[in-house]
Amino acid sequence: xxxxxxxxxxxxxxxxxxxxxxxxxxxxxxxxxxxxxxxxxxxxxxxxxxxxxxxxxxxxxxxxxxxxxxxxxxxxxxxxxxxxxxxxxxxxxxxxxxxxxxxxxxxxxxxxxxxxxxxxxxxxxxxxxxxxxxxxxxxxxxxxxxxxxxxxxxxxxxxxxxxxxxxxxxxxxxxxxxxxxxxxxxxxxxxxxxxxxxxxxxxxxxxxxxxxxxxxxxxxxxxxxxxxxxxxxxxxxxxxxxxxxxxxxxxxxxxxxxxxxxxxxxxxxxxxxxxxxxxxxxxxxxxxxxxxxxxxxxxxxxxxxxxxxxxxxxxxxxxx
Numbered sequence: 339x340x341x342x343x344x345x346x347x348x349x350x351x352x353x354x355x356x357x358x359x360x361x362x363x364x365x366x367x368x369x370x371x372x373x374x375x376x377x378x379x380x381x382x383x384x385x386x387x388x389x390x391x392x393x394x395x396x397x398x399x400x401x402x403x404x405x406x407x408x409x410x411x412x413x414x415x416x417x418x419x420x421x422x423x424x425x426x427x428x429x430x431x432x433x434x435x436x437x438x439x440x441x442x443x444x445x446x447x448x449x450x451x452x453x454x455x456x457x458x459x460x461x462x463x464x465x466x467x468x469x470x471x472x473x474x475x476x477x478x479x480x481x482x483x484x485x486x487x488x489x490x491x492x493x494x495x496x497x498x499x500x501x502x503x504x505x506x507x508x509x510x511x512x513x514x515x516x517x518x519x520x521x522x523x524x525x526x527x528x529x530x531x532x533x534x535x536x537x538x539x540x541x542x543x544x545x546x547x548x549x550x551x552x553x554x555x556x557x558x559x560x561x562x563x564x565x566x567x568x569x570x571x572x573x574x575x576x577x578x579x580x581x582x583x584x585x586x587x588x589x590x591x592x593x594x595x596x597x598x599x600x601x602x603x604x605x606x607x608x609x610x611x612x613x614x615x616x617x618x619x620x621x622x623x624x625x626x627x628x629x630x631x632x633x634x635x636x637x638x639x640x641x642x643x644x645x646x647x648x649x650x651x652x653x654x655x656x657x658x
Contacts, residue, residue, distance in 0.1 A: 352488030356535065359481030366474030369467075386426040386634055393430025403435035403530065407566040407584055415570075415577035421641045428584050429634060432559065432626040438531040439538060439619035442482070450487070454480035489539045513553035513599050517592065520557025525564045533558045534622050541614035548603045548614065552621045556592045556599075559626070563588055579644040586640060591629030 397403045410427055413419040453476040460473030524533050537554060540546040563585040570581040595602065602621055610616035633640070 348491055349489055352485045352491070353532075353536075354485070355481050356485030356489060357532065359478045359483075359485055360531070362474045362478030362481060366471045366478060369471040369474075386637055389423060389426030390430035390433070390630060390634065393427035393432075394434040395430075396427075397431040397434025398437040399434075403431040403562055406431045406434075407562075407581075408569045411566055411570050411573065411577045411580045414580045415573040417576075421576060421579055421583065421644070422637060424580050425583055425587075425637045425640060426634065428580075429587060429630040432588070433623070433630060435530055435562075436534075436619070436623040436626055439534045439622050442535060442538060443613065443616040443619040450480045450483035452480070453477070454484075489536070513549075513556075513596065516550055516553025517557035517560075520554035520559075521561040522557075523554075524558040524561030530558045530562045533561075534618065538615040538618050541618050544614075548607060548617050548621065549599070551618045552599055552603055552606075552625075555618070555622050555625065556595065560585070560588045560592060575648060579641075579648050582644045582648055583640050586643065587629070587633060590633060591625065594632060595625055595628060 393406065397406050407428060410419065410424045410431075414421060414424050457473045457475070457477030457480065460469055460476065464470060464473070520533065524530055534555060537546060537551045541548070541551055563581070566581040566584050570577045602624065606617040606620045606624065609620050
């Protein structure tokens with residue numbers, strides 16, 4: 339019988355180190371190259387595929403789809419970008435946020451000490467700001483892997499807890515429950531990357547099946563929209579429409595893939611039959627790529643629909 343105190347303490351320390359690492363990584367990238375990324379976005383022409391690539395790359399680097407979405411809402415509010423320009427970037431941001439889970443599925447935590455030592459040496463020995471930001475990136479990357487290792491060890495006893503097995507089994511049998519759990523969890527955490535990483539650690543320890551994980555991931559994608567919606571409440575009509583497009587895009591994606599959840603799970607198992615963490619990462623990536631490919635030709639209708647739903651600030655309050 340495992341110790342509940344040990345489980346909570348180890349898991350909490352692991353999650354704390356992971357979040358601290360994400361903070362170091364995000365801040366390092368933000369200060370290291372965010373200015374260039376913002377200039378690229380500001381000079382973006384109306385080419386949807388380019389917008390998707392920019393959104394994916396920017397989010398993969400900055401590791402925050404919510405952050406990119408909030409930036410886009412602000413740029414539309416300031417009339418720097420149009421809804422047609424912002425929409426494909428929003429779609430790409432959903433793809434970019436899956437890169438964290440893909441990276442962590444490589445299981446390279448045994449080498450985490452290398453970027454940790456490098457990052458600490460750079461931070462402690464240099465006065466150059468750019469180099470210090472690079473040191474933050476290295477330190478953040480190592481803390482992420484150390485945190486994941488601790489989180490995996492901390493959560494692994496859950497696989498032997500009968501009540502927990504039954505709970506997750508219900509999510510596998512009823513995907514709607516999983517979607518609801520994913521939505522509510524990420525609405526609070528506001529980080530789909532963190533949510534998917536927790537699922538990967540549970541999967542690696544045998545505590546959760548791919549079927550349950552995929553259902554929860556679908557809900558997480560919708561839950562990430564909450565940040566943009568909240569950030570747009572005090573902004574103009576165009577900004578609110580941007581947040582609504584993000585919400586519609588994710589909801590439509592869930593509705594489109596929902597009948598094929600079983601097929602998606604089987605496909606991901608075939609891609610990586612011996613690596614549950616990779617299966618979960620692949621499901622996250624494939625869903626967002628599928629969603630983007632299907633809905634990219636419908637940018638115009640999405641923009642039109644958002645403009646019809648939100649015609650003034652009062653109509654926005656009724657919508658949400």
